[in-house]
Amino acid sequence: MKTLAIDTSTYTLSIGLADGDVILAEQVTNVKKNHSVRVMPAIQSLMNDVEIKPEDLEKIIVANGPGSYTGVRIGVTIAKTLAWTLNIPIAAVSSLASLAASAPVIDGLVCPIFDARRGRVFTGLYRLSNGTVETMIEDRNVLVTDWCEELLQQNEKILFVGQESILHEKTIAEQMGESAVFAGKAVPYTRPAALLTLGKETENNPAEVVPNYARLAEAEAKWLEANEKKTNGGE
């Protein structure tokens, strides 16, 4: 099955192509540039390189967040439009699960981190064992300090991955001590191969694939807050 995988949920652009279990091509660029300009040309040239035509594709896999709102939307829009118009299945996989699955771990807990500014992160907790990825705690947007407290209850060593985890290493190390192990530099971003493996079993309807923002839009959060005050009779 010829499969194309796309992840644009952070500034890293990851694209992969596989034929069944064989990875045909991986392309990662880890620079802060405009995804909207670069994704389609990158897909086009990579497919060209391994001689796969659009009509040869049999499945699309996309990382649907959380991450950069705009980045996630670009990847999801391209992936679902391609899947819909080529009439092939699509698989939406968590951007954080994909990052976790990029860790060379045989057995253990992995915590992927994307920075969400102001002391917050997009994160989740995954258990990797013999090539399977199990969700232990769902993806969320959370204060790093609150997150560490929750993780401590696992009573197990946890491997932190993702280049943006480095920004929070000090805070995490102080709170979690020896429970925290850091691989931010060794596992900086999602490997397309991890995406390709992760999406293998999943099949979604293209029209129904939407981003997982793990966070309300700011205007909506404020509106809800204001409305709550109203229904509670003022402050």
Next chain:
Amino acid sequence: MMKKDTYIFGIETSCDETAAAIVKNGTEIVSNVVSSQIESHKRFGGVVPEIASRHHVEQIISVLNKTLEQAGLTFSDMDAIAVTKGPGLVGALLIGVNAAKAIAFAHNLPLIGVHHIAGHIYANRLVKEMTFPLLSLVVSGGHTELVYMKEHGSFEVIGETRDDAAGEAYDKVARTLHLPYPGGPHIDRLAAEGQDTYGLPRVRLEEGSYDFSFSGLKSAVINTVHNAEQRGEVIIPENLAASFQASVVEVLTEKTVRAAKEYNVKQVLLSGGVAANKGLRTSLETVFSELKEVQLVIPPLLLCTDNAAMIAAAGTILFEQGKRDGMDMNGDPGLDIETF
């Protein structure tokens, strides 16, 4: 030999409508689907860009699908994919642009980026064939422009707003009068019941200019309401709406007529969402009924507000003129109509 028909698939996501359409030979609508988000922006009193982007990505496939279904056609019947490249909300534009690129790539079709205002102008071609030279008055939530066209695909902006767009002024005045969003239709309705009694200014700018300015007028309305409150007087909303609308319509009509005469145009096209305004339609119809050498064209309401048929219509001309965009095309919130 008979000339083959041209089918262009259009996509529009520049603001709060997710839209797609198929147009045949640049003049005939085959299918036209618009999914409006207006209900979900109402509670915020205006379009929230992030919310708009979220809706576009949720709606896009169902809109594309309906467009093909209604037409009973497939992409193999299409000659090109046209999409709004700008101006507009950048996050919103990106959904249409990337969907268009994916389709163009999947089916090896030419990709054509279209200027949103060029689209609004070409909505007229779906009603009546264009005769050049022509003048288009484009009035919408984001635009107030007089565009001169000497031929297909050539756009010269001879006048534009220096501050608020007419539609923006309508929304702000509506808010001052505590009318729900979007305010334009409410003001239009109230104005029909009132009299022009408040003596609001007509902002014409310097002699001979075709530019517009509506922020002074908007402030005058706000001041009128404020002063009345201070003096304990009651504002008559119908009359204030009528006074505001009279000022907007008078300036728009006067400049359009003057430009139509100076540029010796054969046609005047009204475009954009505010073209739905009855006050403006009536005023233009009255003046141009006496100006026999100029034909006034006003598209039906459905084609005045944002839609993708207009993008496909403009895209058809660009397609015939050989314009093509690459897979690296981006959304451009500040796209220039004269050079795009």
